[in-house]
């Protein structure tokens with residue numbers, strides 16, 4: 604038995620996770636598009652009565668207002684719907700494990716590897732995202748911290764404004780090549 | 796592009812985020828197996844398809860993903876109002892003539 608276990612361990616050492624499009628980046632005058640490092644993510648569904656317990660367990664208050672997010676210690680909760688949130692943890696902690704301790708009714712599904720994130724930064728960032736996203740991205744309508752599920756061209760995305768000139772674009776990894784290419788083309792156009 | 800007010804997101808959003816889901820307020824019988832063929836046909840296939848004001852289900856599929864109801868004019872394509880799923884058909888429409 605011990606011999607078999609040792610064998611398995613040796614084999615797994617050669618397994619390397621390669622995130623979709625890792626390391627891809629594009630710089631254009633006024634905007635930079637680049638892949639962000641992997642993160643822990645969960646899709647969370649919960650009724651009103653469970654929000655307090657889940658907020659406590661996650662260490663971040665689940666936002667109740669549409670199109671908003673809340674961030675604490677590297678963990679962001681994005682309002683997606685009246686009973687739906689996307690939790691992104693960039694600090695290396697596992698939000699799924701935190702939710703597992705909660706007895707209040709909820710559904711938490713790990714989607715860390717379903718999504719990839721692309722950052723769009725620079726003075727022309729909003730213009731770049733707007734090339735495929737029909738939402739009003741002015742600072743009045745989409746302020747810093749605003750978050751929304753929406754579309755970019757033919758792909759569904761989740762958009763988070765992390766700063767006045769910085770966006771985090773979350774998309775399904777199978778769409779990431781399309782999303783990254785569209786944003787890259789848009790970035791080149793936005794520079795002109 | 797049309798802007799449609801989502802009653803859950805509480806703001807107007809571009810039509811590309813939405814999908815039509817057919818006529819609203821079509822009530823399913825509590826005893827569907829006991830329905831006559833004629834009544835089932837009416838429930839399942841027959842729609843009002845009016846020229847003018849129509850009550851429809853819409854879904855904010857690329858947004859909050861919720862279903863809601865909308866009142867739309869099929870002639871002008873103008874959305875008169877939207878309201879949450881499960882709420883009764885509005886008795887009075889804003890801006891409607893008496």
Ligand SMILES: [Zn+2]
Nearest residue numbers: 801804855859
């Ligand atoms: Zn909505």
